[in-house]
Amino acid sequence: MLTVEYRTDPERVAELLPKEATLVDDDPGAVALIWADWQSCGDDFSEILDPVRSQYKECFVVIRCRWHDETWSRCPYIWVDKDFALARGYHQGYPKKLGEIWMTRPITVGRAGPRLEVGGRFGATLTAGGRRLAEARLELTRETGSPGFVNGHPMLHNRYWPAIESDGSASMDELVTMRGYDGETADVWAGTAELELYDSPIEELSLLDPLEIIGGYYHRVGVSWRGGTTLATA
Amino acid sequence: MLTVEYRTDPERVAELLPKEATLVDDDPGAVALIWADWQSCGDDFSEILDPVRSQYKECFVVIRCRWHDETWSRCPYIWVDKDFALARGYHQGYPKKLGEIWMTRPITVGRAGPRLEVGGRFGATLTAGGRRLAEARLELTRETGSPGFVNGHPMLHNRYWPAIESDGSASMDELVTMRGYDGETADVWAGTAELELYDSPIEELSLLDPLEIIGGYYHRVGVSWRGGTTLATA
Amino acid sequence: MLTVEYRTDPERVAELLPKEATLVDDDPGAVALIWADWQSCGDDFSEILDPVRSQYKECFVVIRCRWHDETWSRCPYIWVDKDFALARGYHQGYPKKLGEIWMTRPITVGRAGPRLEVGGRFGATLTAGGRRLAEARLELTRETGSPGFVNGHPMLHNRYWPAIESDGSASMDELVTMRGYDGETADVWAGTAELELYDSPIEELSLLDPLEIIGGYYHRVGVSWRGGTTLATA
């Protein structure tokens, strides 16, 4: 995963919160834009041997909020490049769309890529609907203990599906939380980051324009997921 | 649209019906496999000028059933090649997955394609997960009034979303119906058709193996859609 | 095909000419940017029934020049979305790269697209390497006899392949010409056009920035191709 944490106008974050949720007090405009290059499988591991069904990349925004006296992370925008990940994301409350996601991989032989070492340089890009939406660059400066602070809380997601009557009513309108288990993290590096977001007539991502970069991170992560908890239904 | 109607084992159709629905009496094993090459837009027509957001292709199965003394059409499998069509399909009760869909277009100049005339030959293919799932061929024999009988009824669809608890309970479990309005049809041709379905370890389409071809059709269609009706909730 | 003809700085055109070729006298900065949505096949027509091998879209630039007292058309940049078209293009002297090409199709039923009539509006876009490079819009104003004047001459193309020694020498360095036969044109419409070219760090297209729009065209075309003529070898 490649993470860029930065500050945007807190008003832009507030617009993306569920009802009754509020901005956090500390650093309310903090945003994480995260690229991830995954392998994924079910309990029988069959997808691992047919990697078209296992590998996918995604790019997603994480913000934070307060709700019921707790601090939550929340994903308002996410793009992914495979349909199985898109449908699973809907189950989990991620509002996934398709995009083209690319991120540099570190290498251990040869010269065509960065090593996980001081000075290693990474790039990451996001395109959707034929328009480039985001570009990030990261140069590693030091090993660290944690890949940022924005994406560290339980997720607070809406799961919403309108009624087929298309009359403004909902067939499903839930506030849910979820987090993985058996999480394992390795190779956590911090670095200096750059980020550009680009306007698109059909995307809202650039409303979260970076005013100040907080930092950038590279890390590896493995995690399992089984389910979450419904917190509220409308 | 390119349609192949054929007969499969009615037991295979029965497996795909909602609870309380039964096979139709006449031709209970009839199936339509339909390829469609669409343009789509909202009320402001903006997608038409940015066709990456307007054009998509899909391939879908239609079967029929009886439910509450009426005859319904129903789509148990469908593949599509754009995300906006996939998400809209979920709203409508279509269980869409991504696939690569190709179908021959008729032409009016040159030689690289069929004319809409006797002897015009079309091909259509479906691939998903890197495996070819279906191939059809159609040779036009005559103009006709209707592109088949399987896809002509109101749709009877399930809209189902499991609870995030992943405990077997559902957050949304509806039986809905929908049909378009302002439908317009042109250039309806019938012909002789061939169809091959291919096994895949991760798809169920080939369970609907063709035992006998009923016929093939080409036609053009335009239709608008606004909403549907919830028939039952579990 | 959807064509936008416009004027750029003639110096930008001159940079793209082969040695010994010069700008034309009349309208030396005229450029055509053309989108095409093709079906293609060989002599046995087998690709028509397997349309993944038949259908492709492309977007290409055409300029004109004088060489040996004749006027030629020439394609300095072209993007295409299938490999068979890319390799055939290399044979013909087209410097093809892959891109995502989309263009509105006219319709005859329904509402999701323009009719071939006054006021019909079309869009066309080009993306490569995850960056949008061009967007065009066309509104039809009248039927006409010819879809522009820039792409009407025999093509003057370089076919060049460097030696594997990568020492600056060439294994193939030809100036060739080619044109199709059995060409057939229909539904030629003229209209008002808009065009935007976007900068990319890895493409030169935006150097041909439009200073003035000449016009826009829609037409259908069919053409066969067998071979060309080698005019000069270096």
Place this chain on the structure above:
Amino acid sequence: MLTVEYRTDPERVAELLPKEATLVDDDPGAVALIWADWQSCGDDFSEILDPVRSQYKECFVVIRCRWHDETWSRCPYIWVDKDFALARGYHQGYPKKLGEIWMTRPITVGRAGPRLEVGGRFGATLTAGGRRLAEARLELTRETGSPGFVNGHPMLHNRYWPAIESDGSASMDELVTMRGYDGETADVWAGTAELELYDSPIEELSLLDPLEIIGGYYHRVGVSWRGGTTLATA
């Protein structure tokens, strides 16, 4: 890279050799089918920070032959998923086409993939033109010194381009050799492999049907390339 070495009918190998080349004496039917997941860049490393231009996957066949008293490796078939790699391959004599290539990546955290250790299991697949062409599986059994013997010689490639006259004559008809420099190899593992090749009406790969598996390998490799040597011109 994931390599499966196997034996096919030597006659099938002989059909793919250049004129004057002959089968090798030892194991003349040996074939390597190799999947590779690359990052690639030029001398300024700019592609590394825009990984859509750096990352690509390929799947290729390697056979061996004798020519002028030396043993050579040779690539008769290769599929790749990016255009920059396709065009560079043409320069090097690789007859590249586009395909969808997937191969399992080893992991160091979590459970969604194999570790580089005894029992680690990998899958690899190739699809082109919407049809699956090859599937391989590898289970690691031991670290080893070399990832097979078929792909270890200098490459003997044809570089051929027909004249635009399409009259059977050639504009470029070369026999070339090339190999990389600064090669670096790591993590070389051997294992047991399975391989299935599938028929396609438009591909010749399945002519090289596996009669007996020799072995399978995983390894990492980095290599630089600048040029090659023209051995003969027709």
